[in-house]
Amino acid sequence: MASSTTPQPITLKFQNVVRVAGETIEGSVDLNVALAQEDHIQQLRIKFRGAITTKITIQDAQTSTTHIETIPLIHSDLSLWKQGAAFPDAGSHILVCPFRFKLSENLPPSFHCSGHSATGATISYSLEVVGDRLGLFRPNERLRRIISVVPAASQSQLLVNESLRQGWIGQWKDTKQDIKLRRGILGHYSHAYVTLWIPDLASFPISTPIPFSFHIVTETKVIDRSDRPEDKHGKPLFPAPPTSSTQLTQVLRRQTEVRVRDIIRYEEDTFDLQGTRNLGDAAQLRGVDAVVDELQWIPKEGKDRGVWRRGAHFNSTLSFPFAPTVRTKTLDWLYVLQFVVPFPGIGNDLKLEFPIHLGPGSPCPPSPNGMHGLSSRTYAEVLPAGPPPMLDLPPSYWAGDDHDWDDEKQ
Template sequence: MASSGPQPVTLHFQDLVRVAGETIAGSVDLHVALAQENRIEHLRIKFRGSISTRITTQNGQTRITHRQTVPLIHANKSLWTQGTVFPEAGSHVLSFPFQFQLPTTLPPSYHCDGHSRGGAISYSLEVVGDRPGIFRTNTRIRRVFSVVPAASDSQLLTKESLRQGWDGSWKDTMREDKIRQGLWGDYSRVSASLLLPDLRSFPIATPIPYSFHITTETKILDRSDRPEDKHAKPLFPAPPTQSSKFTQTLRRHTEVRVHGRLRHLEDAFDLQGIRNIDTASARAVQAVIDEPEWVPRDDSKGRGFWRRTVHFNSTLAFPFAPTFRTETLDWMYVLQFVVPFPGLGNDLKIQLPIHFGPGSACPPPPIGAPGSSSLTYADVLPAGPPPMIDLPPSYWAGEDHDWTDEKS
């Protein structure tokens, strides 16, 4: 509970994304006088991580929610007991440092929620001030944090190559279709091509360059029908000239399992608003509009079609949990571009599976910890802590965390 005055217990823990394998550290302050006033007799800290899944079934009017929890971390550390003498016992505030080692195999933090199904992979620290007595509740400070897997050397090199400007090969995904404005009439043609770096996996939260080319061809018409004629009805189909006119969506498919039961869940994320996650290397969308090209079909009658092409170049960043499989939760992603054209069923859609991997190195242990050195976070490539990943408020509220030992 927030309060402007001093608290008997305070947790100091930096709000950063953590990398599997690293040593996390912090401290807990105990205000001696307030602890005595609040009858706190023992101070401890708990470190928890788990995969929690739920599936709700219905049989007639009966609804049953089935749950399964897979523990990942379960560690406890005693910090202080009333009557224990410390060197700074005369101080008004006692400070107790703590450290925990994250296993190298931890899955990334994750959260999904849908009708009658959902799951979370969550991590937390909790400081407990024990207040023995029938009508007393323990003092608790709970801090939920996020974890990502550590990137390998090759993954870090891939990330750096992307940040410095991709000069490798590209993979082209194409789609074309025939469309028409109404139920009758001749068909026009539309096509699109999406180029991404030819990689098996893309590092999360890293600007990925892309090129998106859209080409339209009108139905057969007279050459006198020109696309630049502002007084005539626009020639169908006209390619979009702004990136806001087509959608860029990341679709996430999740499998949720609870004791043999299986459910599927799908989420969609609009990528327009997160393109510039890394302002240092991101770029605005560049649109290049080619001059309309007349393609003759019957020179004697002056008939043919107009071909128009627009090229879009920019970057996309994906601040989401890396693709992962666990015992009860696994997920995959599909990238989808949709170009809308007037008329029923005329939208042109390109979609392709996309795999995400980690993009952050495991930092060295804090100075003074076993195996530590004089290195700091800034000495690890890439510099600085990992960027935040996209997790909903319910993850940070711990709503799906398994607090099975709430009374302990």
Template sequence: MPAPAPQPITLNFHDVVRIAGEILEGTVDLNVAAAQDDHIEQLRIKFRGAIATKITVNHGQNNSVHRETVPLVHSDLTLWTQGAAFPKAGSHVLSCPFRFQLPDNLPPSFHGSLPSRSGIISYSLEVVGDRPGLFRSNRRIRRIISVLPAASQTQLVVTEALRQGWMGQWKTFTQSEQLRTGLWGDYSHAHAILSLPDLPAFPVATPIPFSLHITTETKPVKRSDRPEEKPGKPLFPAPPTASSQLKLGLRRETTVRVRQRTRELEDTFDLQAIRDIRDTTEKRPASASASVSVPAMVDEPEWVPQDSKDRGVWKRAVHFNSTLTFPYAPTFSTQTLAWHYTVHVVVPFPGIGNGLKLQFPITLAPGWPCPPPPIGVPGSSRARAGYADVIPAGPPPMLDLPPAYWAGDEHDWDDEKTGSEKQ
């Protein structure tokens, strides 16, 4: 078997989350001999970033599609032209370095989409090998990347305080419900108290401690009706004893604008799917994330007598202490695209409509600093201002972005393709 022909172009770029304000560096390896055989006469690299919104309006049997694109980054570098540079003796490969400066105020990578509306903030590096000629298309290598805004000094202090173990104030959310198994009869009761750090915003991809206390009271029963579960007949309402019995979710509401038109879309994320957010080697989360069930601390049942010694209610209480992680784009608002979040906690009980529901808005914020400039590169404005001298937080984790973001199919980055190339 003959050896495969060498690739004329190879892009070398580390796939990690990038922070607004940092300097991107990498190299493009050009096999000059293979490039000559492939009629490549020039090598370029393009860096693009944009907010793209789309709204489809139904007009009976016809649809009209309305789009708006707001450029964020538009940079080009020429890396090589034919005859301008050659590999070292004994090698066919010429290594071409590149460097781009990310603007300080970039919004986070984002993807929200429905068939009739979508909003995307995405960033891309693309290497182009120009092949002049009527029947030749250019060679291209595209790499989609993700970007996070840089955290402020205050946000970095909050992130570190959470990592070290929160010692500050807490805020609570409470909810009570009356429950019964049928249409008639006395009510049982359920009460929940959820406590979170008292913060205006929570850093993304950072474990946030929480406590959830759930108390239930049966309807009036005889004291001999013990709350221990009997086979097939538990005493209603039995509180959950593991976090897998709870429903923890995050709802994201997005506003998409295209000039005078505005549409809304909604996404819901399951907060029980636990991933190792520190892993930066994969672009996207595993499709089968392991669900980690946290056991509750269960109090002994308490008998509360009522009108007589023989009748009363059984009071039961459970307590969960764990963390929640939000690996999603920080809350952000632009002229054409904006989104915000709401946390939902549901404690389900048997019976139609029985459930204890808590919901509250939550703001997600950046949690990682802009890295200092690479060695040998003059300091950026952030570095000169001492911004790089903050508490080190380690590399930023990958955000939970859908496969469609990484495919990049919903935004035509290439503003140079001919009609035949675009098809």
């Protein structure tokens, strides 16, 4: 294998950032003309491809059949150079070949899922530079760059994004869940209640801190007023609410529907938020405010019978660096935010689920000035806050294994 410092005939210069649908993207290819002549390169082209690819494998006792459907999204080609058509400046072997592509405004976001049941889907985009060689036994020189794309946010979505970043002062909505608990298979039930407060929005911008408040209330089984709220060992009577964020977990679940013509399959993925399922670990990144309520006696069966009520509040933020919720002809997905409050005993974990729609959070940048508009400026000068944050995509997306272009061998 050649050393990375060995001169190459083709070098692609293109900023490795997330691109926004509707954006005009540009870069350049440096062609070492002397090496190109030695390698018998006759022509230099660049291809920009995008596609939705869905795959479903059906297995029975004897056979396995894989069904694949590909819907092209982008299919652009540019000729950058032909032998004898252009030469480097005197004293140089390098010819700079600029290129420019305009992204459609309705492109879906980059996406990847691959399940254990041989079902998979990807929305993928790539640039590929091709150096054409003459002759059957001289394969073309190829250089591929996988890129990611997100939809552009509307003006109303940008206003919501900015409101969240400055500190949400709008309306909130709540989601509630409760459970009856007991430590063993016999005995009276205790109760636990949870309430999630989150901004009252139809869609939440990706990669933006979303504030939330999580309130947990527990009530013991009905006991005599004379019974203390602690057992003989000084521990709170069952069930005691968590008083530390390290006792709570949260995940984001994605439910994907994959279609290949009339065949439909479903996949589910679970993502850790901020690199962990433990809200306490996430607290180290964004902070969690925890407040424990004062113990309360609540009469239930007359003034001498009742329950001890305890409560705890947790306030923090969560961020979702995942593909915005989209529906396409062959692929769509939904997200569900799930909190889990564990209690001792079998089946006593209290789960609260909140369907969450994710939307884009970045504007489409203005078109660059001239073919070399980005070569002398950083991307941060094009967008007010720089490029969109990178999406959380698996290594298999960047490897390009699922790209299935119809002209791959051309």
